[in-house]
Amino acid sequence: MNIVVLVKQVPDTATERKLTSDDKTLDRAASDGVINELDEYAIEEGLLLKEKHGGEVTILTMGPEQATDSIRKALSMGADKAVHVSDEALHGSDALQSAYALSRALGRIEFDLVVLGSESTDARTGVMGAALAEYLGVPQLTLADKVDVDGQAIKVQRLTDYGYDVVEAELPAVVSVVEKINEPRYPSFKLIMQAKKKPVEKLTIADAEIDAARVGLANATTETVDVAPAPPRAAGTIVKDEGEGGVKIAEFLAEKKFV
Amino acid sequence: MQHGLSAEHEELRRTVAEFARDHVAPVIGDYYEREAFPYDLVARMGRMGLFGLPFPEEHGGMGGDYFALCLALEELARVDSSVAITLEAGVSLGAMPIHRFGSDEQRETWLPRLCSGEALGAFGLTEPGGGSDASATRTTARLEGDQWVINGTKSFITNSGTDITALVTVAAVTGKRDDGAPEISMILVPTGTPGFSLGQRYSKVGWNASDTSELVFDDCRVPRTNLVGRQGRGYAQFLRVLDEGRIAIAALAVGLAQGCVDESLRYAAEREAFGARIGSHQAIQFKIADMETRAHTARLAYYDAASRMLAGEPFKRQAAIAKLVASNAAMDNARDATQVFGGYGFTNEYPVGRFYRDAKILEIGEGTSEVQRMLIARDLGMPA
Ligand SMILES: Cc1cc2nc3c(=O)[nH]c(=O)nc-3n(C[C@H](O)[C@H](O)[C@H](O)COP(=O)(O)OP(=O)(O)OC[C@H]3O[C@@H](n4cnc5c(N)ncnc54)[C@H](O)[C@@H]3O)c2cc1C
Ligand SMILES: Cc1cc2nc3c(=O)[nH]c(=O)nc-3n(C[C@H](O)[C@H](O)[C@H](O)COP(=O)(O)OP(=O)(O)OC[C@H]3O[C@@H](n4cnc5c(N)ncnc54)[C@H](O)[C@@H]3O)c2cc1C
Numbered sequence: 001m002n003i004v005v006l007v008k009q010v011p012d013t014a015t016e017r018k019l020t021s022d023d024k025t026l027d028r029a030a031s032d033g034v035i036n037e038l039d040e041y042a043i044e045e046g047l048l049l050k051e052k053h054g055g056e057v058t059i060l061t062m063g064p065e066q067a068t069d070s071i072r073k074a075l076s077m078g079a080d081k082a083v084h085v086s087d088e089a090l091h092g093s094d095a096l097q098s099a100y101a102l103s104r105a106l107g108r109i110e111f112d113l114v115v116l117g118s119e120s121t122d123a124r125t126g127v128m129g130a131a132l133a134e135y136l137g138v139p140q141l142t143l144a145d146k147v148d149v150d151g152q153a154i155k156v157q158r159l160t161d162y163g164y165d166v167v168e169a170e171l172p173a174v175v176s177v178v179e180k181i182n183e184p185r186y187p188s189f190k191l192i193m194q195a196k197k198k199p200v201e202k203l204t205i206a207d208a209e210i211d212a213a214r215v216g217l218a219n220a221t222t223e224t225v226d227v228a229p230a231p232p233r234a235a236g237t238i239v240k241d242e243g244e245g246g247v248k249i250a251e252f253l254a255e256k257k258f259v
Numbered sequence: 260m261q262h263g264l265s266a267e268h269e270e271l272r273r274t275v276a277e278f279a280r281d282h283v284a285p286v287i288g289d290y291y292e293r294e295a296f297p298y299d300l301v302a303r304m305g306r307m308g309l310f311g312l313p314f315p316e317e318h319g320g321m322g323g324d325y326f327a328l329c330l331a332l333e334e335l336a337r338v339d340s341s342v343a344i345t346l347e348a349g350v351s352l353g354a355m356p357i358h359r360f361g362s363d364e365q366r367e368t369w370l371p372r373l374c375s376g377e378a379l380g381a382f383g384l385t386e387p388g389g390g391s392d393a394s395a396t397r398t399t400a401r402l403e404g405d406q407w408v409i410n411g412t413k414s415f416i417t418n419s420g421t422d423i424t425a426l427v428t429v430a431a432v433t434g435k436r437d438d439g440a441p442e443i444s445m446i447l448v449p450t451g452t453p454g455f456s457l458g459q460r461y462s463k464v465g466w467n468a469s470d471t472s473e474l475v476f477d478d479c480r481v482p483r484t485n486l487v488g489r490q491g492r493g494y495a496q497f498l499r500v501l502d503e504g505r506i507a508i509a510a511l512a513v514g515l516a517q518g519c520v521d522e523s524l525r526y527a528a529e530r531e532a533f534g535a536r537i538g539s540h541q542a543i544q545f546k547i548a549d550m551e552t553r554a555h556t557a558r559l560a561y562y563d564a565a566s567r568m569l570a571g572e573p574f575k576r577q578a579a580i581a582k583l584v585a586s587n588a589a590m591d592n593a594r595d596a597t598q599v600f601g602g603y604g605f606t607n608e609y610p611v612g613r614f615y616r617d618a619k620i621l622e623i624g625e626g627t628s629e630v631q632r633m634l635i636a637r638d639l640g641m642p643a
Binding site for chain 1: 270271306323
């Protein structure tokens with residue numbers, strides 16, 4: 001089974017993030033790049049499926065040159081190869097445009113399954129799985145916390161507010177995963193050393209046959225009208241338990257209309 | 260001059276740092292207080308391949324080098340020394356003698372399990388009557404037919420009493436040399452061999468989430484083929500193991516010293532006294548600057564010893580220097596970090612309390628600081 005895992009490099013949530021003042025995008029040079037957390041779960045799921053069903057795991061990333069750090073880490077976890085779409089023209093692409101561009105790159109890879117995180121920690125639109133499936137014309141199975149593949153059939157447990165749905169489809173398909181699905185492995189040193197020998201294919205938009213008129217800030221389907229840094233968190237309220245702590249907390253919750 | 264780590268070493272360092280932060284830091288204080296062995300963490304470290312770092316892939320290792328092990332030890336010890344010493348003793352004392360001196364059969368039998376972290380090995384040299392003077396070994400092993408019969412006691416043996424301990428390599432007197440001195444050999448004793456039992460459990464000042472046990476051998480019989488390396492070469496063999504081990508202990512000590520800097524920087528930026536952050540006082544800044552200086556210079560010392568060792572050059576003196584300065588740095592930094600934390604530094608609530616308790620053993624284990632000075636002086640040509 002050929003599995004493609006989408007990996008997005010995002011600014012480390014542990015460090016301070018800044019916006020560039022000129023074009024209202026994130027200043028990616030200002031913070032360390034790491035693999036989007038949910039994508040580590042996507043990689044793990046890809047590797048588990050490969051261990052069970054054989055085949056190959058290919059990492060697909062769209063992002064600037066620094067994203068090679070994240071690609072290397074994904075390969076160190078055990079993925080077989082990677083495709084890196086990198087082009088100045090992609091700067092400022094919004095979610096729909098990113099989905100279009102990634103679908104073009106996927107058109108060059110033979111795949112049975114695309115696995116991705118259900119949302120990123122930076123843009124957080126959570127639409128990539130759906131948009132990509134639409135562009136590719138394949139079924140989407142989102143918010144999976146369990147994936148089973150049997151021949152050409154795929155069945156996932158889809159996390160919902162009330163429990164979970166069981167959803168089935170035929171391969172090829174797109175699956176987005178949630179954190180509960182597994183526990184990502186750490187790269188071992190053997191794989192870290194092997195990673196440098198694994199093939200990473202670099203694609204420009206021309207290589208991937210991405211239409212330059214459909215990507216980039218100038219052609220974005222959405223416009224960021226204004227951006228502002230999040231206000232600092234206000235100090236919380238501390239309830240000291242002097243015998244009636246429980247009552248005070250209940251009153252507090254009632255006052256805020258939580259109960 | 261080369262500067263900085265290779266991309267692979269750097270990625271390993273980062274991976275272990277992440278593991279220590281995400282998995283060790285949140286739980287280790289509890290293990291420490293209960294004096295419990297962290298089986299779950301050891302299993303995770305095993306799955307990451309840490310126990311196989313310097314061993315070849317054919318025996319289940321990672322195909323890395325000794326420096327990779329040192330980097331892993333440093334990053335673990337930056338958060339906690341108990342898990343770091345469990346790894347250090349498992350690899351450099353438990354598995355290394357088998358890798359370096361064992362027969363093909365011994366390697367094939369033991370290394371895959373030791374490399375995976377599913378089993379731990381231990382190294383029994385120290386005895387109740389003395390650790391610094393290895394020639395004072397009293398434990399004996401005499402040949403009876405095809406078996407070694409071992410009698411004696413070993414003290415303070417790391418990793419020897421866990422549920423997953425598979426073997427201990429013991430130093431024993433196996434005869435007399437021509438000059439009348441005792442002939443020492445290394446013999447591998449699997450856990451569970453009749454006549455091999457655990458003695459007292461120590462109540463330790465530090466390293467409380469690591470295992471240290473006393474071993475008792477009472478007519479313990481193992482096959483003749485359990486000799487590790489050559490008969491009568493035991494002394495030279497364990498000196499080699501200890502020389503390397505000093506670089507690993509130095510790395511561990513640097514980790515502790517750096518962990519003190521990490522914690523102090525964080526606390527000095529938060530804690531207020533007399534209306535100002537304590538980190539704004541020069542007295543605190545200088546303390547932290549001195550701590551960073553010690554950690555940095557000690558790191559350079561162990562990097563140098565490791566690079567000589569990997570290049571196949573003599574490294575005995577540099578390894579002793581690295582262990583000496585790094586254990587000093589760990590002690591000094593633990594004392595200063597505790598001071599930066601004030602009263603909280605003396606509680607078990609913050610890691611610096613643990614660092615303080617864990618630092619002292621670094622001046623004792625795998626050769627005391629006096630022994631390191633003896634080695635350095637001898638290597639400079641001074642009389643024994
Ligand atoms: C106006 C605007 C400007 C932007 N400008 C920039 C910019 O200059 N530079 C920039 O890097 N981003 C920029 N972004 C964000 C970028 O377009 C996002 O990658 C895209 O919006 C995907 O949305 P998401 O991350 O919210 O996807 P989500 O749906 O939240 O992510 C789900 C999953 O999709 C996958 N995925 C998402 N993006 C990628 C990717 N690029 N490569 C591989 N897998 C991926 C991951 O597996 C992820 O877990 C901009 C967004 C907007 C709206
Ligand atoms: C937690 C822990 C784990 C350990 N793990 C292991 C292990 O896995 N395997 C193992 O074999 N051992 C282990 N040890 C033992 C350790 O290596 C010894 O304690 C150490 O080598 C010192 O030996 P000793 O305790 O017998 O001290 P001694 O040798 O009795 O020394 C006492 C003091 O005298 C000093 N001294 C001795 N000779 C001289 C001299 N000629 N000149 C100047 N000063 C001298 C020493 O430096 C020391 O200060 C461990 C110890 C501890 C506490």
